[in-house]
Amino acid sequence: MKYEVLTMLNHTDKYLSGETISKKLGVSRTAIWKHINSLRNEGYKILSVTNKGYLLEKEHLPLTNYQVLQSYEGKTKLYFFNEVNSTNTKAKEIANDITADKALVYSKIQHQGRGRLGRTFQSNNQAGLWLSYVYKPIIPPEKATIFTLAASVAVCKLLENTCHVDAKIKWPNDIIIKGKKLCGILTEMSCEMDKINYIVVGIGLNVNQLSFDDNIRNIATSLYLETGQKYDRGLLIGGLCYNMDYVYEQIICNKISDIIDEWKKYALPMGQMITIHKGKEQIQATTIDINNSGHLMVKEANGQVNTYQSGEISIRGIMGYS
Numbered sequence: 116m117k118y119e120v121l122t123m124l125n126h127t128d129k130y131l132s133g134e135t136i137s138k139k140l141g142v143s144r145t146a147i148w149k150h151i152n153s154l155r156n157e158g159y160k161i162l163s164v165t166n167k168g169y170l171l172e173k174e175h176l177p178l179t180n181y182q183v184l185q186s187y188e189g190k191t192k193l194y195f196f197n198e199v200n201s202t203n204t205k206a207k208e209i210a211n212d213i214t215a216d217k218a219l220v221y222s223k224i225q226h227q228g229r230g231r232l233g234r235t236f237q238s239n240n241q242a243g244l245w246l247s248y249v250y251k252p253i254i255p256p257e258k259a260t261i262f263t264l265a266a267s268v269a270v271c272k273l274l275e276n277t278c279h280v281d282a283k284i285k286w287p288n289d290i291i292i293k294g295k296k297l298c299g300i301l302t303e304m305s306c307e308m309d310k311i312n313y314i315v316v317g318i319g320l321n322v323n324q325l326s327f328d329d330n331i332r333n334i335a336t337s338l339y340l341e342t343g344q345k346y347d348r349g350l351l352i353g354g355l356c357y358n359m360d361y362v363y364e365q366i367i368c369n370k371i372s373d374i375i376d377e378w379k380k381y382a383l384p385m386g387q388m389i390t391i392h393k394g395k396e397q398i399q400a401t402t403i404d405i406n407n408s409g410h411l412m413v414k415e416a417n418g419q420v421n422t423y424q425s426g427e428i429s430i431r432g433i434m435g436y437s
């Protein structure tokens with residue numbers, strides 16, 4: 116019933132009186148008032164004015180399952196949390212318990228968001244999207260790299276079609292706008308020799324942040340900072356789920372080259388001078404391409420052509436940020 120009240124408020128830009136809502140839903144005005152308060156507790160900003168009624172502020176929509184279900188009716192099972200340490204960690208726990216081959220874990224806030232190679236991903240706020248997809252594909256473990264590339268494509272399509280933002284992929288896992296990082300992706304896997312138990316694709320997308328902590332202020336950006344608009348994060352998750360469903364289907368059907376072609380469309384141009392950080396070693400190189408497994412091919416300063424996987428290195432120098 117609470118969500119029927121919300122749906123009515125969501126479908127109008129005018130005030131709705133308590134009487135109109137109570138007549139339509141066949142319950143008392145006191146019951147409506149209780150539902151309104153319960154929605155406010157969930158984070159919905161609902162104005163109330165005597166003799167006019169209630170108005171939902173649509174620029175301040177909270178992240179709830181209801182918001183996601185408004186825009187996604189697909190088969191991915193949704194697990195929603197108010198707070199977690201890391202959606203990737205939570206997703207791994209859930210992956211062990213479910214039989215479905217895909218699920219999504221998302222949280223309003225993340226206290227210990229993780230990046231690659233033990234780095235921190237700042238996500239202890241309620242302005243971004245912190246989420247992790249769980250997949251149980253029947254493909255060989257060595258093909259798992261494609262998930263990071265596929266997720267990058269899914270995010271870029273969402274940004275292009277829903278937010279009208281021209282974002283680029285920086286291999287292996289960053290989505291950037293004008294040289295600043297908007298989104299990071301962390302893919303983790305549990306597997307045996309010839310079988311994947313599960314893959315977790317964690318995505319952190321900066322959405323409505325007005326600013327960032329000092330240590331990443333110069334390298335991070337948000338959709339709000341780029342467009343001046345606030346976004347309904349539930350709607351973005353819904354759109355992303357459809358895009359992820361699409362690329363997952365491509366992976367299952369072994370249409371890997373289609374994903375790589377799309378990836379190249381969104382990627383920063385190759386031929387860039389970079390520094391590869393591999394453990395304590397630093398290697399100067401120029402990017403050439405990515406191969407059919409999604410690994411980066413580079414020409415090193417000594418003229419040698421080498422291929423690197425995403426898990427083993429980090430790169431600096433593309434578009435001037437580290």
Ligand code: BT5
Nearest residue numbers: 201202203228229230231236237246299300317318319335
């Ligand atoms: C990543 O690592 O970019 C992968 C980030 C994945 C985050 C998601 S959120 C949901 C899921 N749950 C998790 O715990 N993680 C995933 P990496 O390439 O290692 O980049 C980390 C670096 O990005 C840091 O060292 C900072 O320089 C920078 N950084 C940290 N927080 C950022 C933010 N919010 N926006 C942009 N850059 C950030």
